[in-house]
Amino acid sequence: MTAIDFLGAGEILGAMITPALLISASGTLSLSTANRLGRVVDRIRALTEVAEGLPDGVVSDEVVAKRALIADQIRWHTQRLTLLQSTIVTLYTAIGLLVGASLTVGLSASTKWALGWIPVAFGLSGACALLVAAVRLIRESRLAVRGAQVELGYVAKVVARKTTVPVPIMDKPEGGQGEG
Numbered sequence: 001m002t003a004i005d006f007l008g009a010g011e012i013l014g015a016m017i018t019p020a021l022l023i024s025a026s027g028t029l030s031l032s033t034a035n036r037l038g039r040v041v042d043r044i045r046a047l048t049e050v051a052e053g054l055p056d057g058v059v060s061d062e063v064v065a066k067r068a069l070i071a072d073q074i075r076w077h078t079q080r081l082t083l084l085q086s087t088i089v090t091l092y093t094a095i096g097l098l099v100g101a102s103l104t105v106g107l108s109a110s111t112k113w114a115l116g117w118i119p120v121a122f123g124l125s126g127a128c129a130l131l132v133a134a135v136r137l138i139r140e141s142r143l144a145v146r147g148a149q150v151e152l153g154y155v156a157k158v159v160a161r162k163t164t165v166p167v168p169i170m171d172k173p174e175g176g177q178g179e180g
Helices: 003-053 061-111 117-162
Strands: none
Touching: 003 061, 003 117, 061 117
């Protein structure tokens, strides 16, 4: 092997490794997304148990408010579930495209194909799929926060209703964050 061939092999391996870094990032996002999906499913099951435990035919303010909260939370979790499912499919697609980019870089270089656009197309498509997945995860996390805020509002009302002592609402957590 000549020095020129060796340098060419290094460039080829470098080009093949670049998609591997994105594959690793995609794998990490896939694992995180699968965990989030599992947590949403668990939360839906917990809400189902709470709903089934509510008394039938009771129209007290407390029971009506709890039913409304559960219905609202089910709506939020249904949207999250749909987003997470499509996101994980997009991440798997990104992984496949990035593996394709890595393989076609090696095949193109080793066979002297004049089709250098194929690995580029795979790589760009995989990167675009990663971008789409990231945007979906941002949307899902915003839904999670909004759903949690609604639930926190309900909890604050329950605490206020069940206690005669005013509960102070703190704007800043203890520990000095945000203090001058």
